Amino acid sequence: MSTLPVSHSKAAEAFLADKPYVSWHDETLWFVRSKRDKAARSVPEWETLRELASAVKAHTLSRLDEYLVQFESNAKKNGIHVHWANDAAEHNSIITEILRSHNVQKVVKSKSMLTEECGLNPYLAERGISVIDTDLGEYIVQLRNEHPSHIVLPAIHLKKEAVSDTFHEHLHTEKNNNDPVYLTRSARTVLRNHFITADAAITGVNFAVAETGGFVICTNEGNADMGAHASKLHIACMGFEKIIPRAEDLGIFLRLLARSATGQPVTTYSSHFHRPAPGQELHLVLVNNGRARQLGRPEFRNSLKCIRCAACFNTCPVYRRSGGHSYHNAVAGPIGAILAPNLDMKNNADLPFASTLCGSCTNVCPVKINIHEQLWSWRQVLMKEGYGGKAKEAAMKTMAAVLSKPGLFVRTANTARKLMRAVPWLFNNKLNPWYRQREMPSAPAQSFKTWYKKNRNEQQG
Amino acid sequence: MSSRDEILSMIRENRPAFSPLPEIPVFIHEKPLAEWFTETLTGIGGKVVHLKDTGEVETRIQQQHGGVINTTDLSAAAKYRHATAQELEAVDTVIVPGIIAVAENAAVWVNEKDMINRLLPFICRQLIIIVQLTDLVPDMHSAYKKIRIDEAGFGVFIAGPSKTADIEQSLVIGAHGPLAMEVWFVGE
Amino acid sequence: MRVGLFIPCYVDQFYPQVAIATMELLEKLGCEVVYPAAQTCCGQPMANSGFESYAAGCNANFIKQFRGFDYVVCPSGSCVLHVKEHLHDADESTASVIRNTVYELTEFLTDILKVEQLNASFPFKVGLHVSCHGQRMLHLASMSERMLPPFSKALSLLHKVAGIELIDPVRADECCGFGGTFCVTEEAVSVAMGQSRVEEHAANDVEYITGGDMSCLMHLEGILKRQRSNIKVIHLAQILNAQ
Numbered sequence A: 001m002s003t004l005p006v007s008h009s010k011a012a013e014a015f016l017a018d019k020p021y022v023s024w025h026d027e028t029l030w031f032v033r034s035k036r037d038k039a040a041r042s043v044p045e046w047e048t049l050r051e052l053a054s055a056v057k058a059h060t061l062s063r064l065d066e067y068l069v070q071f072e073s074n075a076k077k078n079g080i081h082v083h084w085a086n087d088a089a090e091h092n093s094i095i096t097e098i099l100r101s102h103n104v105q106k107v108v109k110s111k112s113m114l115t116e117e118c119g120l121n122p123y124l125a126e127r128g129i130s131v132i133d134t135d136l137g138e139y140i141v142q143l144r145n146e147h148p149s150h151i152v153l154p155a156i157h158l159k160k161e162a163v164s165d166t167f168h169e170h171l172h173t174e175k176n177n178n179d180p181v182y183l184t185r186s187a188r189t190v191l192r193n194h195f196i197t198a199d200a201a202i203t204g205v206n207f208a209v210a211e212t213g214g215f216v217i218c219t220n221e222g223n224a225d226m227g228a229h230a231s232k233l234h235i236a237c238m239g240f241e242k243i244i245p246r247a248e249d250l251g252i253f254l255r256l257l258a259r260s261a262t263g264q265p266v267t268t269y270s271s272h273f274h275r276p277a278p279g280q281e282l283h284l285v286l287v288n289n290g291r292a293r294q295l296g297r298p299e300f301r302n303s304l305k306c307i308r309c310a311a312c313f314n315t316c317p318v319y320r321r322s323g324g325h326s327y328h329n330a331v332a333g334p335i336g337a338i339l340a341p342n343l344d345m346k347n348n349a350d351l352p353f354a355s356t357l358c359g360s361c362t363n364v365c366p367v368k369i370n371i372h373e374q375l376w377s378w379r380q381v382l383m384k385e386g387y388g389g390k391a392k393e394a395a396m397k398t399m400a401a402v403l404s405k406p407g408l409f410v411r412t413a414n415t416a417r418k419l420m421r422a423v424p425w426l427f428n429n430k431l432n433p434w435y436r437q438r439e440m441p442s443a444p445a446q447s448f449k450t451w452y453k454k455n456r457n458e459q460q461g
Numbered sequence B: 001m002s003s004r005d006e007i008l009s010m011i012r013e014n015r016p017a018f019s020p021l022p023e024i025p026v027f028i029h030e031k032p033l034a035e036w037f038t039e040t041l042t043g044i045g046g047k048v049v050h051l052k053d054t055g056e057v058e059t060r061i062q063q064q065h066g067g068v069i070n071t072t073d074l075s076a077a078a079k080y081r082h083a084t085a086q087e088l089e090a091v092d093t094v095i096v097p098g099i100i101a102v103a104e105n106a107a108v109w110v111n112e113k114d115m116i117n118r119l120l121p122f123i124c125r126q127l128i129i130i131v132q133l134t135d136l137v138p139d140m141h142s143a144y145k146k147i148r149i150d151e152a153g154f155g156v157f158i159a160g161p162s163k164t165a166d167i168e169q170s171l172v173i174g175a176h177g178p179l180a181m182e183v184w185f186v187g188e
Numbered sequence C: 001m002r003v004g005l006f007i008p009c010y011v012d013q014f015y016p017q018v019a020i021a022t023m024e025l026l027e028k029l030g031c032e033v034v035y036p037a038a039q040t041c042c043g044q045p046m047a048n049s050g051f052e053s054y055a056a057g058c059n060a061n062f063i064k065q066f067r068g069f070d071y072v073v074c075p076s077g078s079c080v081l082h083v084k085e086h087l088h089d090a091d092e093s094t095a096s097v098i099r100n101t102v103y104e105l106t107e108f109l110t111d112i113l114k115v116e117q118l119n120a121s122f123p124f125k126v127g128l129h130v131s132c133h134g135q136r137m138l139h140l141a142s143m144s145e146r147m148l149p150p151f152s153k154a155l156s157l158l159h160k161v162a163g164i165e166l167i168d169p170v171r172a173d174e175c176c177g178f179g180g181t182f183c184v185t186e187e188a189v190s191v192a193m194g195q196s197r198v199e200e201h202a203a204n205d206v207e208y209i210t211g212g213d214m215s216c217l218m219h220l221e222g223i224l225k226r227q228r229s230n231i232k233v234i235h236l237a238q239i240l241n242a243q
């Protein structure tokens, strides 16, 4: 039997043990959220753009099969080899096959959350193909044998001292030199060498355009371009929901993406690939891995509009105080919490509960996904499917019974309040999670009900 | 059934009812374009230079130090068409023509035909893009109206030098691509 | 007008003074206020735990208690939101009437009673804690994430109170971490979130933290008391009713 991952609440508790570290994590991500606010405010038509983005995606989902077919045929005309993968295993084996047929030993990879979702790196490593993650943040976590904790800022959970130690160990940089410029330049030198000597490049895809049969990759570092243009073989991987109908739709999404993600007006590079360079081979893998199933769930299908900007991470007060790894899923944060149960309900039943349903995620989302409502809906689905456990079901049944019978409610509530007055230690102890770090409210002598009876008696019908 | 057909048939079964594709409206901007562009590019670590005419451009090119590859001079640059990353790694400065410059985000559209070799704008230490002042547009919507994204096999919007903030959100200019970037506007 | 007073279950038990203030305030403003004494709870704790399907009995009782009023008013955005979104019954017609006539207190004062003046005074330094459900879902105030004109029903009412000094926290609408059962199932995160809110208000040197939802305030109060802080929590209704 497989064991469940450490639950979000347990992992969060461990994360929160180091208070100064957590405040730093919270402040750092809040800073990114503030930059996003500033960038969004500088665009008077911001809310209109969100409406448009959401509508374009809604339209695309309603004609998804047609756009994929159109895209495929145009991409083929452009000389791109198009592959379809139904699940993670097929995605990995398609890529391995392509790499093997080119005798590839070393691959440089730019950021692709899809390859994380599919577990591509360990899969290739087991087959003797080495993968170098070239996005600086991903490179750092790869050296540390960790997973990205954030989809845009993969190493946001690490302080510069930790990065410096990692680089010292693996790249032999100066010990205790924590200067981000020094560390970045050191990685640049090492990775340049990898770009030049790699046999193939794997990249993600931000948008694929049906009418032109090409795709767009957005980066700041230039690593996707360095990799893709320096090698003879380029494989791009995309979840099929990345498709959009028209070239002009890119105008909407590129205006929203970087501003939402980091507060930049646009990423440094928005690279549009349509045909392989002379002498190069270009492959594209279209992946399902549960997306078609999610499309069939009316209350959750809008999650497929996601453009992976991570604005919902940065604004999420829970994410900022629990860290990306506590979500035990390739995509963390609020969007991860509504995508993960689709992949595996049992393992991810805790995630939709890792939220206060405050709704900030929904408000920042550039494609207007109703994230907090989907979290709520997942809770209903998961409990109906029995992932809450018997104890929780029984407790809820009792609560339902008490709340539907006014007499019983009054007796129960009054008894509880009186008990709190009479025997406070019954409540003020370590077994009560409320009391661990908070005082209980003081129980007054009489409830409002009692007061009302005494003071507004004349109005009782 | 192939995975392709299986995926497509699942999608067909599960897709929602039709929802219309919106028209993209024209947004009106009041800011003067050249100032707007300069403010934006400066904000992201790039630099704007204004030059009156091709004569001034020539002089300025002569003043560049180190190895320069200038793709506005097609015949001289043609020899780099098939150069490998290894061969180009040491290039200091690359000069390429840009087609459209966008004021709202300081992005400049460069396409493969003009860059000779796809690697050039990325592998150099310093990138200079030369754009006609008349090719400055306010926003991305107007930019996409003026370009055809599949005109060449590859095209890219470039906005400033490469950068990263992956270490503690400290901005570092110069990641894997150029460490410096300038846009030269030609015209008055 | 006849107003049904809807008092959240925990307010009835732990914060009767908030219910009394709400009642007196509405009476002062000319409403005929009736408290249906057999009300229990809106059912939100079950629904947010994923057991909306168990709420039928609770809903039926709610409808029985609150049918026939011109308005149903409640000093909690969260409970009102739940009723607005999830009150259903075999008798849908009554349920829908209630869904459409249930109001959070500040919303009722602003939009229905259109209160221009308040005869209230509260000469203290106060920080407002904005509750997410009221703000982001009932739209009682503009939201820092949305690029829309700013407004706040709570603040515009508080500005009518004599002597009050209001100090806004920088993160003006960050969640306090109460979140219903979240406050115990995710105890560590919940407390950390609450502590951050308290810290900001404490740095502003306020004497009171106020808000429209007693649940958030109960959570913040628990933290304040554990820290032996001098800052007190007080519901908006109590300030608006303060003489």
Ligand code: SF4
Residues within 6 Å of the ligand: A305, A306, A307, A308, A309, A310, A311, A312, A313, A335, A361, A364, A365, A366, A367, A368, A369, A371
């Ligand atoms: S759900 Fe929305 S906010 Fe979150 S990553 Fe996706 S697009 Fe961005």
